[in-house]
């Protein structure tokens with residue numbers, strides 16, 4: 001197959017959601033429909049198996065959570081699908097955000113009984129800033145939900161994105177009888193199957209079909225008819241370009257647990273989501289068809305297998321063809337490296353891969369120098385800056401309880417900072433030097449402690465710190481202007497690893513108060 005065909009058939013995406021909205025269930029059902037697993041259950045049962053069979057990472061076993069982003073690759077209807085998992089729940093962290101830099105689209109799962117929740121909002125924001133196209137799946141229609149029109153409204157008013165209903169529920173909760181596909185003018189009727197493990201039976205007809213008339217109570221049918229008329233009148237036409245620009249989200253209704261609406265979501269997604277596109281490098285945009293291989297590291301996973309003490313760098317291929325044993329340049333250091341041990345991943349199973357194309361994710365084992373954000377390329381002129389810094393929300397002081405081990409301790413800390421596991425700040429006003437770690441989620445701190453001990457033999461003690469936000473200055477600030485600032489009680493000066501001054505705040509209220517009292521200063 002020609003490289004252009006390989007690129008065009010690829011879809012690389014992630015599912016974003018608030019915990020419990022149904023991400024795991026939908027993932028499992030997509031795999032089921034995609035033919036990657038025969039019977040649903042293999043992904044969810046992960047949760048139960050983890051405690052007994054996990055050899056992934058000791059930390060994971062201890063806490064019974066998934067520390068890593070999993071990459072699932074499977075073929076369906078001529079497409080090659082790369083589904084990147086975004087760790088949520090307690091393991092919400094930088095990694096969750098960084099995964100979104102490596103995808104070309106996202107599916108946002110919303111619990112239709114609850115609407116948009118906090119974590120969804122944060123993840124949506126990262127996608128929006130990057131212009132990532134978003135497809136919305138309103139889940140759990142088999143249970144009482146909020147008014148579907150209100151849910152559509154919420155997408156516009158809370159997230160600020162235009163929404164287009166691709167299909168529409170025929171009743172909700174106990175009255176839920178199916179969905180109406182607006183584009184095909186067809187109704188898909190819902191039948192509850194045991195455990196929802198098999199494909200849901202679908203009968204297709206138009207809204208006035210006798211089958212639907214038999215199923216839907218008169219008043220429910222009247223309401224659906226009115227809602228559909230309203231959507232037709234009020235809504236603009238479906239615009240694929242607006243979807244690809246991240247300005248319009250196509251909305252699908254269904255029930256992941258019952259396999260309902262999953263096929264419609266998957267088929268539309270494959271049709272309308274973009275194939276891997278160009279990415280911006282320092283030297284200009286790089287097309288996926290660019291003749292040389294290039295990619296960037298968006299995640300590093302250490303100790304995936306404690307027996308081997310290894311370290312995997314996950315590379316998103318941006319251009320050209322990747323082949324095993326190829327020699328690449330690490331663009332940031334100029335060093336050459338042979339990628340002799342590259343692996344494809346399906347969940348936690350790995351196999352050696354021979355080749356990969358734009359959109360794919362390759363796990364490169366080893367490579368101590370490789371940090372998050374690093375570019376690997378055959379053409380040293382290509383340097384990507386795909387990974388931004390994400391605003392941390394958790395802070396902790398890092399102490400070394402064994403001063404005699406300071407060398408190991410410092411070496412370990414430097415390595416972890418280079419990998420981007422956490423951010424670090426100095427507190428210039430303190431008499432004693434202290435390192436302040438900052439992360440998106442508290443899990444990162446445990447990873448630091450664990451890795452310092454297991455990889456560097458250095459004990460570490462973490463102590464929680466009272467802040468939840470850091471703000472930098474939009475203008476340049478010298479020592480004199482910093483000293484002149486009015487700081488509300490509890491707000492403290494900090495300096496990041498690049499030497500940039502910043503301020504630490506406990507909450508929004510403190511930021512507002514600071515802004516009021518320092519009107520000539522702008523925070524970023």
Ligand code: G4P
Nearest residue numbers: 017018019020021022023024025139140143255256257258
């Ligand atoms: P998450 O990964 O986003 O956290 O959500 P997950 O898929 O684990 O789903 C959270 C809960 O919601 C699960 O129930 C799951 O079965 C349920 N769920 C998912 N989709 C639907 C749906 O379409 N309808 C209904 N009614 N429920 C749904 P649980 O009780 O926490 O777990 P389990 O015992 O069912 O595995």
